[in-house]
Amino acid sequence: MYLSSIALAAVLFTGVQAHFQLQYPIPRGPFVEDSEPTFCDGYNDAVSNRTVFPLSNGIINMNSEHPLWTAGVIVSTFQDPNNFSDFNSSSGYQMGVQFFQQSGEGLYCFPIDLATSNISGIEDGANVTIQIVFDGGDGTLYQCADLTLSANTTVPADTTSSCTNVTSTSTSTATATAASSTSTNSAGKEVQVASGFIVGVVTMMMALLPAL
Ligand SMILES: [Cu+2]
Structure with missing residues (x-):
């Protein structure tokens, strides 16, 4: 009896601790788990x-309360997008950041370069x-x-300084360029492996996004 109560408490505790919270840019409203x-x-x-x-x-800065997770970013150019179809185009969801898998809990930053996203209206x-x-x-x-968008603004310094896992967004840009080139250096190979992995994650995640 005592042990089962402990087990139940553990399950409930996990539920309370779970999920993620967007830190930057600021979400539409306070986090509601x-x-x-x-x-x-x-x-x-x-x-x-x-x-x-x-x-x-x-940069997107978020707090993950799960040890292994997948994330991506979809984009709407509607003035007041209020349903998933507003993030869609004739060719599917408009991806600002392709789905990727990451391990680790706590604050995590990842780059987002909307100028190169090829989304109409950006x-x-x-x-x-x-x-x-x-x-x-x-x-x-x-979370939304x-x-x-502004060509004349940068991510606030207090946000970038908390991004311990992201040292520079320009590094990420260079990596993305290498992926599309014929470079055979070690960095390029690493990106190619990652791209193949991401395809699988995308397929998995697209099944979880609402069908439109
Ligand atoms: Cu959760």
Whole structure:
């Protein structure tokens, strides 16, 4: 009896500790754990006080409370995207960051370069919404941030300084360039392996995104 109570408490504790929280850019509203399995963490409408966000070399900063997880970012160019289809185009979900898998709990940063995303309507001054899609093993979770893109702004210093796993966004840009070139250096090979791995993750995650 005593042991089973401990086991139940452990399960409940895990549930409370789970999920992820978007740190930067600031989400539509305060984190609501119970709503995170739904569109934009339950916040259906765009906010009026948008974050002015870098058109190029942006960063997403989030806190993962799962040890192994997959994440990606979908983008809408609607003024008030309030359902998943607003993040879609005729060719599928508009990806700001392709799905990737990562291990580790705590703060994590990853680059987002919307200028090179090939999404129609992405330009200096555009109002867009990004939705972070996350799966740490207990279902697909969502948080949104409403942005105004700017070619003349950069990620705040206090955000970049907390990104211990990301030393430079320009490094990431260089890596992406290497992936599409015929370079045969060690960095290029590493990227090619990663790309093949990501294809599998994308296939898995696309099945978890709502069909449109
Ligand atoms: Cu969770």
